[in-house]
Amino acid sequence: MAEQIKAVRGVKDILPDEIGVWRAVEQVAFSVLEGFGFEEIRVPIIEELGLFERSVGTFTDIVQKEMYVFKDKKGRTLALRPEATASVVRAFLEHQLYLKKRITRLYYSGAMFRYDRPQKGRYRQFHQIGAEIFGGAGGNYDGELIVAIVRILERMKISGFTVELNSVGCPECKAKYGAELKKFFSERSQKFCHDCRTRAQHNILRVLDCKVESCKSVLAHAPIMSEILCAECLGHMNEVIAYLASIGVSVRTNPHLVRGLDYYTKTVFEVKVENDENAVAGGGRYDNLVQQLGGPSTPAAGFAIGMERICAVVAVQEMKKPAISAVFLGEKALRDGTPLINALRSRGIKIAADYDDRPLKSQLKTADKEGTRYVLILGENELERREFLFKDMKSGSQQFVSFDSIEQFLKGLIDAADAHMR
Numbered sequence: 001m002a003e004q005i006k007a008v009r010g011v012k013d014i015l016p017d018e019i020g021v022w023r024a025v026e027q028v029a030f031s032v033l034e035g036f037g038f039e040e041i042r043v044p045i046i047e048e049l050g051l052f053e054r055s056v057g058t059f060t061d062i063v064q065k066e067m068y069v070f071k072d073k074k075g076r077t078l079a080l081r082p083e084a085t086a087s088v089v090r091a092f093l094e095h096q097l098y099l100k101k102r103i104t105r106l107y108y109s110g111a112m113f114r115y116d117r118p119q120k121g122r123y124r125q126f127h128q129i130g131a132e133i134f135g136g137a138g139g140n141y142d143g144e145l146i147v148a149i150v151r152i153l154e155r156m157k158i159s160g161f162t163v164e165l166n167s168v169g170c171p172e173c174k175a176k177y178g179a180e181l182k183k184f185f186s187e188r189s190q191k192f193c194h195d196c197r198t199r200a201q202h203n204i205l206r207v208l209d210c211k212v213e214s215c216k217s218v219l220a221h222a223p224i225m226s227e228i229l230c231a232e233c234l235g236h237m238n239e240v241i242a243y244l245a246s247i248g249v250s251v252r253t254n255p256h257l258v259r260g261l262d263y264y265t266k267t268v269f270e271v272k273v274e275n276d277e278n279a280v281a282g283g284g285r286y287d288n289l290v291q292q293l294g295g296p297s298t299p300a301a302g303f304a305i306g307m308e309r310i311c312a313v314v315a316v317q318e319m320k321k322p323a324i325s326a327v328f329l330g331e332k333a334l335r336d337g338t339p340l341i342n343a344l345r346s347r348g349i350k351i352a353a354d355y356d357d358r359p360l361k362s363q364l365k366t367a368d369k370e371g372t373r374y375v376l377i378l379g380e381n382e383l384e385r386r387e388f389l390f391k392d393m394k395s396g397s398q399q400f401v402s403f404d405s406i407e408q409f410l411k412g413l414i415d416a417a418d419a420h421m422r
């Protein structure tokens with residue numbers, strides 16, 4: 001046999017069994033975001049490398065180590081996007097969207113690429129649903145973004161999550177805090193890993209994100225940002241907290257929370273589910289990015305949810321819509337039954353059919369093995385009585401349902417499953 005080609009390291013196929021959960025998350029996320037007034041934008045997967053260098057930051061791990069960079073046939077240096085905020089900002093400027101609305105709310109979804117070390121929950125191609133607000137400077141906007149994430153998680157019936165919040169301050173606070181952290185670091189530099197020592201030279205705040213245990217234990221005693229914040233930054237942070245409290249969303253402040261992208265100012269946040277180290281979502285404010293990319297001064301904030309991570313926590317069985325299959329016993333049942341099934345399909349009911357003439361017992365065995373929830377059985381007797389034999393494979397119960405009422409009956413089941421998902 002010829003040698004098989006496998007998917008490249010760190011990327012994965014999303015198989016039919018997983019699609020139900022993916023689609024459910026997408027539908028819920030899009031509907032929640034649209035409910036907050038966000039509009040969809042679709043931006044390209046390839047961009048000029050410079051866009052990410054100028055936004056994510058030249059000295060971040062993402063730009064330094066994790067970018068897929070290549071030259072096209074004309075010698076342009078392009079990159080596969082490691083995240084989409086930079087692209088959304090570029091599009092916002094390129095199409096002068098800031099002229100259309102005072103506050104612009106945009107959301108996106110799609111594949112991102114980071115040449116990271118593959119491990120649980122960490123892929124080289126992964127997918128995000130993200131949202132950005134342009135034009136809003138107050139803490140209420142940051143709060144709204146966090147509420148949107150919380151609503152998405154709640155609608156997906158995910159419980160046991162925590163929202164961690166911090167402020168990395170305005171550029172002045174950041175610089176002041178950086179100086180304090182540098183002092184703390186240089187007094188203990190021998191205790192830090194090699195990567196931290198490099199980070200300390202270029203972007204001291206990045207050391208706070210180190211995952212090495214020995215670094216983490218030293219950093220537990222590092223200076224705290226909130227003690228350094230100016231009145232405006234502190235006021236902003238309090239506004240975010242007050243907004244969330246007014247909606248009944250609880251957050252935990254984590255004074256050492258930083259994020260892997262340089263553009264953040266003031267608010268940063270992450271959402272973690274139960275004891276998982278990996279965040280399912282993260283984001284924050286980036287008041288200087290639009291200007292940094294050549295646009296007018298525009299306050300902005302956003303977040304991204306990791307699809308692989310959120311889908312992993314959604315209970316797969318809970319999300320499965322009822323799968324229905326039709327079984328025909330004998331030639332006459334097949335001939336007369338096929339138009340009935342097709343009529344149901346054209347009314348929006350999804351039904352898979354097995355047209356092969358096999359005994360009922362083995363048909364049911366297949367349905368059971370493949371996880372089909374409901375089976376519609378049509379034999380000659382049923383045809384004569386103008387009814388289907390309906391079998392629920394989960395409970396084992398069965399009943400006759402007339403041709404006239406089958407549509408209503410199946411729609412009732414589908415609606416009940418949908419309501420369960422909501």
Ligand code: AMP
Nearest residue numbers: 121122123126279280281282304306309
């Ligand atoms: P970031 O773009 O780094 O702010 O990350 C936002 C979210 O994207 C994270 O909270 C994760 O859920 C997800 N994410 C980031 N990097 C990866 C990755 N390499 N693999 C899977 N998910 C990721």
